[in-house]
Amino acid sequence: MAKIVVDVMLKPEILDPQGSAVSAALPRLGFTFAKSVRQGKRFEIEVDGQPTPAQLAEVEKAAEKLLANPVIETFVVRVEN
Amino acid sequence: MKVGVVTFPGTLDDRDAARAVDAAGATSVALWHKEADLKGVDAVILPGGFSYGDYLRCGAISRFAPVMEKIIDAANGGMPLLGICNGFQVLCEAHLLPGALTRNHELHFLCHDQRLVIENTSTAWTSSFTKGQEVVIPLKNGEGSFQCDDPTLAMLEAEGRIIARYVGENPNGSRNLIAGITNERGNVVGLMPHPEHAINPLTGPTADGLGFFTSVLKAMVK
Numbered sequence: 001m002a003k004i005v006v007d008v009m010l011k012p013e014i015l016d017p018q019g020s021a022v023s024a025a026l027p028r029l030g031f032t033f034a035k036s037v038r039q040g041k042r043f044e045i046e047v048d049g050q051p052t053p054a055q056l057a058e059v060e061k062a063a064e065k066l067l068a069n070p071v072i073e074t075f076v077v078r079v080e081n
Numbered sequence: 082m083k084v085g086v087v088t089f090p091g092t093l094d095d096r097d098a099a100r101a102v103d104a105a106g107a108t109s110v111a112l113w114h115k116e117a118d119l120k121g122v123d124a125v126i127l128p129g130g131f132s133y134g135d136y137l138r139c140g141a142i143s144r145f146a147p148v149m150e151k152i153i154d155a156a157n158g159g160m161p162l163l164g165i166c167n168g169f170q171v172l173c174e175a176h177l178l179p180g181a182l183t184r185n186h187e188l189h190f191l192c193h194d195q196r197l198v199i200e201n202t203s204t205a206w207t208s209s210f211t212k213g214q215e216v217v218i219p220l221k222n223g224e225g226s227f228q229c230d231d232p233t234l235a236m237l238e239a240e241g242r243i244i245a246r247y248v249g250e251n252p253n254g255s256r257n258l259i260a261g262i263t264n265e266r267g268n269v270v271g272l273m274p275h276p277e278h279a280i281n282p283l284t285g286p287t288a289d290g291l292g293f294f295t296s297v298l299k300a301m302v303k
Binding site for chain 1: 183228
């Protein structure tokens with residue numbers, strides 16, 4: 001079933017202490033690949049049937065108003081099958 | 082003089098805020114998040130805590146509570162409104178104040194007595210202080226790091242809208258040591274530390290916090 005996914009990330013210029021903590025923990029476990037880590041949020045929204053353009057537009061509005069805080073965050077809305 | 086104190090699910094400091102209002106000589110009025118009714122109050126305090134469990138983002142869900150619609154309208158009309166800690170987060174989410182509060186830079190939850198310097202004494206909530214006065218009140222937060230973009234920061238500095246700054250080491254990573262800010266009009270103030278916990282040396286570190294509550298009395302008399 002298709003779902004609408006909203007990914008929310010802190011803007012690049014906003015300090016992400018959680019991402020930094022994860023980034024610092026990785027090498028302690030022997031994982032040395034990461035130059036940096038940023039942590040975000042993912043929302044999975046189920047709708048009946050295939051999402052319509054109108055629904056996606058509504059989700060964009062909801063993301064702007066509630067799911068993300070545009071002062072500090074960016075978001076991307078997409079459909080995942 | 083009636084000062085409303087809002088309780089959301091998860092609010093912790095409503096009782097101390099009400100007690101501080103009463104100690105300052107006003108009458109506290111409990112406001113419930115679900116009731117779109119300000120009960121004739123002259124000013125409102127959004128107290129600290131973890132409204133709606135801090136789900137989504139601190140203050141993000143409380144901002145849409147029925148009582149908030151009335152509060153936002155009243156504040157836009159000039160009603161004094163103070164947001165403390167979680168209340169400050171709600172005010173930013175409601176866009177009554179610029180910027181946002183994010184996770185403390187070292188991730189720890191803080192709880193200590195904090196020295197502040199009061200920089201703007203012309204707001205509804207700070208007129209009892211003198212410019213440059215240092216006060217000590219408790220600071221307790223997990224997400225108290227004030228963040229905004231460079232133009233907003235420059236505007237806050239240029240317009241003197243930073244009402245209080247942390248003195249000494251930056252406790253939470255706030256830009257320019259910002260502990261509290263005001264809106265352009267000076268009726269809406271957001272403050273991360275907790276003046277309501279410092280109104281009496283018997284129960285707090287000092288009585289320095291009382292000044293925020295006596296200030297609003299003066300503002301309402303005017």
